[in-house]
Amino acid sequence: MxxxxxxxxxxxxxxxxxxxxxxxxxxxxxxxxxxxxxxxxxxxxxxxxxxxxxxxxxxxxxxxxxxxxxxxxxxxxxxxxxxxxxxxxxxxxEAIDVTAPFLPPLPMGHLHPTTHVQSDLEDLFTSMGFTILDGPELESEYYNFESVNIPADHPARDMQDTFYIKGHPHWVMRTHTSPVQVRALERYGVPIRAIVPGRCFRNEATDPRHEHTLYQLEGLVVDRQITFSHLKGILETVARYLYGEATQVRLRPKFYPFVEPGVNGEVTCFLCAGAGCRVCKETGWLEIFGAGMVHPNVLTAGGVDPREYQGFAFGLGLSRLVMLKYKIEDVRHLQTGDLRFLSQF
Structure with missing residues (x-):
């Protein structure tokens, strides 16, 4: 065939x-x-x-x-x-010569100083039973302002202080992490013990102490029979964790729409131990947080009965904590991405 x-x-x-x-x-x-x-x-x-x-x-x-x-x-x-x-x-x-001199390891990247401080604080708070939460950076005007008791005529709602989204008059880039308080209450209910680290945005001119993009860490505790002494104890624990056991905390009255009463938290300067220096502007104290008892209107917005539950909230400026810890003189360095700066940490 x-x-x-x-x-x-x-x-x-x-x-x-x-x-x-x-x-x-x-x-x-x-x-x-x-x-x-x-x-x-x-x-x-x-x-x-x-x-x-x-x-x-x-x-x-x-x-x-x-x-x-x-x-x-x-x-x-x-x-x-x-x-x-x-x-x-x-x-x-292409045989390898095992007798060749030892080659040094290749340089590797590392964490940003803000990430270092955030991770340290997350470890501290999780050890105390706090949950780590997150929220949207593009926020509604309701959650960013109204839900946390900031009225329509408050200066923070002006165009010169807040980034509004073109074509969406009721959308903003969140100016603080406080909106997550109401979102967390709505989703998880009470009791709750949580922190919210995150990025915030302010429509303001930049200088060595101010930046349009900043990092905060929000804290929220809501339960029955929560008192101001619980808040003070948490703040003292954070301050001593950051700056040493000898650190003293000073609370001074200050108005914040979302808390009542509100306080401005200061700690003894870690450089001069309260004697006064350039960093603390000769006062001996450094402002690192704002705090207070959660306003009843905020609890109500989150679906919680303020007659039955109480809570406290606090906000730490992560960017400021980084500046203090690493003695950084200009906050703008944190956003540059300059390897000459970042390689120091």
Whole structure:
């Protein structure tokens, strides 16, 4: 039979040509020449089966499968041989000299100073049973202002202090992390003990002490019979964790719309120990947080009955804490991405 002869001939032809295929590109060219779906020699030969009588087609079909398996096996064996030879050459030409001097480790990146301080505080608060929450940076005017008891005529709602979204008059870039207080109360209910680290945005001119993008850490505790003494205890714990056991905390009355009463939290200057220096402006005290008892209107906005539950909230300026801890004189350095600055930490 002519097809039988053709099958044996093409198998022997491939075997002879494989002996001269000395590299992988040559092997790939042979594989395509014989087994390409459109123009392969073996492929075209098998297509002729449909021209044969039925009985002969069955016989030649079985023979064709046997020949195909033998040809593919020969191709595979040759490829394995060529790959082995290639690796053998690489072993000879690219061998590692174990007697060479030790190479120093490549320089690697590291965490931003703000991330360091945030992680330290997260470890502290989680050890006290706090949950870490997050909230949207693109916030609604309701959650950013109204839900936390900031009225429509409050100066913070002016265009010069807040980034409003063009085409969306009721969307803002959040100016503080306080909106998460109401979101958390709505979602998780009470009792709750949580912190909210995050990025905030203020529409203001930048200078060494102010930046349009800043980081805060919000704290919220709501439960039955929560008192101001609980708040003071938490703040003293945070201050001493940050600046040492000898640190003193001073709370002075201050108005914040979302707390009542509200306080301004200061700690003894970690540089001069309260004696007065340039960093604390000769006062001996550094302002690091604002705090107070959660306003009943905020509890109500979160779906909590203020006659049954009480709570306190506090806000730490992470960017300011970073400046104090690492003695950074200009807050704008934190946003530059300058490796000369970041590599110091």
């Amino acid at each position: 002519a097809m039988r002869d053709d099958l044996y001939r093409i198998k022997q032809e491939l075997a002879d040509r494989l002996k001269t295929a000395n590299d992988l590109p040559g092997w790939e060219a042979l594989e395509a020449e014989y087994f390409s779906r459109t123009a392969g020699k073996f492929t075209n030969l098998i297509k002729k089966l449909k021209q044969l009588p039925e009985e002969e087609r069955k016989i030649m079909g079985r023979l064709g499968n046997e020949v195909k398996d033998e040809m593919l096996s020969a191709l595979s064996a040759r490829r394995s041989f060529l790959e082995g030879a290639r690796f053998a050459r690489l072993a000879e030409t």
